[in-house]
Amino acid sequence: MDILSIVGIVVAFVAILSGNMLEGGHIGQLFQLTAFLIVVGGTVGAVLLQTSLPVFWRSMVIVRWVFVTPQVNLLETIDKIISWSQLSRREGLLALEEISENEPDLFSQKGLQMLVDGNEPEVIREIMETEITTTEHHDMQAAKVFESMGGYSPTIGILGAVMGLIHVMNNLADPEKLGSGIATAFVATIYGVGFANLILLPMAGKLKAQVKQQSIQYEMIVEGIVSIAEGENPRGLQAKLQSYLGGAQA
Numbered sequence: 001m002d003i004l005s006i007v008g009i010v011v012a013f014v015a016i017l018s019g020n021m022l023e024g025g026h027i028g029q030l031f032q033l034t035a036f037l038i039v040v041g042g043t044v045g046a047v048l049l050q051t052s053l054p055v056f057w058r059s060m061v062i063v064r065w066v067f068v069t070p071q072v073n074l075l076e077t078i079d080k081i082i083s084w085s086q087l088s089r090r091e092g093l094l095a096l097e098e099i100s101e102n103e104p105d106l107f108s109q110k111g112l113q114m115l116v117d118g119n120e121p122e123v124i125r126e127i128m129e130t131e132i133t134t135t136e137h138h139d140m141q142a143a144k145v146f147e148s149m150g151g152y153s154p155t156i157g158i159l160g161a162v163m164g165l166i167h168v169m170n171n172l173a174d175p176e177k178l179g180s181g182i183a184t185a186f187v188a189t190i191y192g193v194g195f196a197n198l199i200l201l202p203m204a205g206k207l208k209a210q211v212k213q214q215s216i217q218y219e220m221i222v223e224g225i226v227s228i229a230e231g232e233n234p235r236g237l238q239a240k241l242q243s244y245l246g247g248a249q250a
Contacts, residue, residue, distance in 0.1 A: 005066050030187060030190065097116045110131075161189045223240065
């Protein structure tokens with residue numbers, strides 16, 4: 001569970017609602033179903049028009065990463081790769097076959113199996129790096145769905161505001177209807193800007209960071225498996241893999 005995501009959302013909304021109350025406003029004034037439907041429906045519709053079904057579906061799958069981050073531990077990955085290297089030097093590459101069969105990570109399992117099958121290091125690197133590039137591109141496109149939502153949302157909010165003002169102008173002779181029109185106009189703008197900057201754009205940024213972190217882990221695995229195939233010393237391999245930690249922490 002990513003506590004920072006939950007804390008961030010809570011802090012943002014508490015700050016805004018508290019500020020509204022300090023100015024004499026009421027929370028109920030910010031709840032307007034018409035404005036909500038305009039902003040949310042318009043934003044989702046625009047993104048559906050822009051996005052292909054596989055990308056949109058993938059975005060719905062990875063959205064959970066905002067709150068439940070994938071298990072990416074680079075130090076543990078290094079230790080695992082070094083253990084593979086040491087085992088292969090003691091007992092040969094075929095000793096990794098059992099490790100491959102019990103490996104829960106499918107990417108690592110695929111690399112180990114190619115290693116056991118005796119593929120050339122260049123072939124292993126090419127195949128696995130292609131898979132990394134493809135996966136990263138697909139996941140980045142999925143993360144950009146929320147970035148696109150963050151771009152459309154404020155504009156749809158303005159559209160809702162204009163619609164509310166049109167409603168007001170059409171009912172100038174009926175004061176009882178003016179209040180709802182004005183509320184829709186201003187609350188729609190709040191929803192559009194608020195959803196974009198408090199939820200959608202931060203979600204897109206966090207998802208992109210998670211995708212990049214996973215790519216770094218996979219690059220380490222590729223480097224480790226290729227180095228094992230080339231017969232590199234475990235100590236030298238460990239020093240090489242530790243160089244990835246700086247990039248991951250940047």
